[in-house]
Amino acid sequence: MTSLIINGERVAAEPGETLLQAAERGGFALQCDCGKTQCESTRVTVVSGTIDSNGTRLKSTVLACKAKVAGDAEIRLPASSELQSLKGHVSALRRVSDDLFELRLSFTKPTSWRPGQYYHVEFRGLERVNLFASFALDAGTEFNTLIFLIERANTPDLFEMLEKKGDVKGRVGITGPYGSSFLGHDDERLIMVAGPDNLAPIWAMALSSVMGQPRREKVLLLDQSLKQGQFQQVFTWLNRRGVSPVFADLQGAQAADKLQALLPDLTEFDMAYVAGSHSFIAGVEDVFVDAQATYGRILNFQPWDEVAMQTGKAATLEPAD
Numbered sequence: 402m403t404s405l406i407i408n409g410e411r412v413a414a415e416p417g418e419t420l421l422q423a424a425e426r427g428g429f430a431l432q433c434d435c436g437k438t439q440c441e442s443t444r445v446t447v448v449s450g451t452i453d454s455n456g457t458r459l460k461s462t463v464l465a466c467k468a469k470v471a472g473d474a475e476i477r478l479p480a481s482s483e484l485q486s487l488k489g490h491v492s493a494l495r496r497v498s499d500d501l502f503e504l505r506l507s508f509t510k511p512t513s514w515r516p517g518q519y520y521h522v523e524f525r526g527l528e529r530v531n532l533f534a535s536f537a538l539d540a541g542t543e544f545n546t547l548i549f550l551i552e553r554a555n556t557p558d559l560f561e562m563l564e565k566k567g568d569v570k571g572r573v574g575i576t577g578p579y580g581s582s583f584l585g586h587d588d589e590r591l592i593m594v595a596g597p598d599n600l601a602p603i604w605a606m607a608l609s610s611v612m613g614q615p616r617r618e619k620v621l622l623l624d625q626s627l628k629q630g631q632f633q634q635v636f637t638w639l640n641r642r643g644v645s646p647v648f649a650d651l652q653g654a655q656a657a658d659k660l661q662a663l664l665p666d667l668t669e670f671d672m673a674y675v676a677g678s679h680s681f682i683a684g685v686e687d688v689f690v691d692a693q694a695t696y697g698r699i700l701n702f703q704p705w706d707e708v709a710m711q712t713g714k715a716a717t718l719e720p721a722d
């Protein structure tokens with residue numbers, strides 16, 4: 402038996418068991434979604450001691466669902482929002498462009514999420530999708546309402562259904578929020594990077610930081626594919642508040658070099674979040690890991706990704722027709 406201190410409380414732990422098993426036995430709830438190192442829901446901070454990270458270490462954090470107890474240690478769990486399963490309905494659907502819908506789901510109970518977290522969303526007759534909660538393009542939000550930006554390339558089946566029906570009245574089930582994203586300390590520069598079709602979580606993060614951390618230094622780097630008229634409202638809103646998005650080609654073999662050139666002074670005192678597909682994140686993350694910056698992945702994975710992961714084809718996978 403070794404001793405594991407979790408959020409200041411001592412929990413008995415067996416060497417070799419996962420931090421998650423020890424935490425659950427100690428009465429701590431951690432939301433796990435994927436069980437495959439994809440969803441980042443169980444990322445915890447190692448404060449001190451010895452942990453077998455099992456390949457999941459990013460700076461001082463590990464994934465509790467994979468990392469193992471290896472000796473006495475202290476860990477800290479993120480402040481978590483409670484997992485909710487709710488039934489709601491579509492309260493508004495706005496077609497922004499040929500490739501983008503703004504979808505509002507309303508519930509009878511309030512929902513609570515952090516920027517970068519996602520929900521399982523189930524429409525009748527459609528496979529479950531993972532959708533990142535976000536804000537409307539005009540920065541609006543409503544009580545008891547979740548707003549999702551539905552991009553054609555990201556969730557093609559859902560997009561097609563919304564496009565066909567135009568007006569969806571049916572009930573919708575959601576479970577979440579999953580994922581571990583938080584804005585952290587005001588004194589660290591906040592670097593937000595979005596890959597193709599992944600503006601929603603970064604928009605949620607940028608808006609939250611602009612509103613809640615006005616003095617914090619912010620850097621917003623967007624893949625050039627996001628420079629689209631349909632997002633102009635977002636860019637204008639940010640520009641007016643002193644955050645100017647920088648667009649660059651962040652895909653392909655040179656992605657890390659390009660990112661490095663845009664962030665020449667990156668240090669361990671920076672905090673970076675990258676939202677995108679497996680391949681996008683893999684292409685840029687070394688820049689943050691090498692600089693020892695605090696770093697978080699906001700991985701956009703859909704149910705079809707799980708199949709891809711098992712067959713090792715995630716990097717080249719295209720959404721199913």
Ligand code: FES
Pocket residue numbers: 432433434435436437438439440441442443464466467
């Ligand atoms: S449950 Fe561990 S990363 Fe998803």
